[in-house]
Amino acid sequence: MGVQRRQHRCDNRQGRIWERVSRLDAARGASATSSLVEHLDRPTTRCESWPNIAPTPVDGQRGVLIGLGTQPLLLEIFGTHTMLLRHFQQLVNSVLLDLELLPDHVRVSRALPGQRAGDFASALRELTLETFDGGPLAGVRSHGTLRSRPLNALRGGLEGAGTAVELPQRQPEVAHLTVWNVKHPFMEMA
Numbered sequence: 001m002g003v004q005r006r007q008h009r010c011d012n013r014q015g016r017i018w019e020r021v022s023r024l025d026a027a028r029g030a031s032a033t034s035s036l037v038e039h040l041d042r043p044t045t046r047c048e049s050w051p052n053i054a055p056t057p058v059d060g061q062r063g064v065l066i067g068l069g070t071q072p073l074l075l076e077i078f079g080t081h082t083m084l085l086r087h088f089q090q091l092v093n094s095v096l097l098d099l100e101l102l103p104d105h106v107r108v109s110r111a112l113p114g115q116r117a118g119d120f121a122s123a124l125r126e127l128t129l130e131t132f133d134g135g136p137l138a139g140v141r142s143h144g145t146l147r148s149r150p151l152n153a154l155r156g157g158l159e160g161a162g163t164a165v166e167l168p169q170r171q172p173e174v175a176h177l178t179v180w181n182v183k184h185p186f187m188e189m190a
Contacts, residue, residue, distance in 0.1 A: 067112025
């Protein structure tokens with residue numbers, strides 16, 4: 001049952017990606033292979049006036065919270081500051097690409113209040129990293145002394161997916177986690 005549920009989520013996620021690519025093809029012109037990567041590599045058009053949309057990450061920062069229309073939309077957490085830096089520009093470019101699909105009146109909105117951002121982030125405290133005892137059926141993989149497994153969470157209006165890692169003599173920790181506010185109005189528009 002759990003494997004079927006995971007497969008269904010994976011199918012839904014892939015379906016959402018194909019749907020996103022189709023909308024991008026319609027809005028920006030078709031890419032040669034209908035590829036999301038091609039759209040990410042192509043310069044943005046409607047949002048070129050926003051070169052400084054995201055501030056540079058501060059030392060030690062491991063995550064980014066993205067809000068739209070005064071509501072939190074997405075939280076990306078990485079295991080280290082270095083990993084965040086490695087993926088930061090791609091994350092910003094992806095957000096800019098999605099903004100191109102939105103009507104102008106939606107893209108011009110107020111900032112996300114700090115209290116809402118804090119509430120969204122604090123909801124993640126309830127996410128627990130289970131033990132790595134499930135073996136391959138639970139998605140546990142061995143990489144020498146390091147073990148990894150997928151993270152999936154549905155709680156309230158939040159949907160999260162990522163990877164946890166475990167080293168000998170250490171507690172499991174998040175290597176990467178993406179959490180969507182699935183009740184955000186943008187999810188209906190996107």
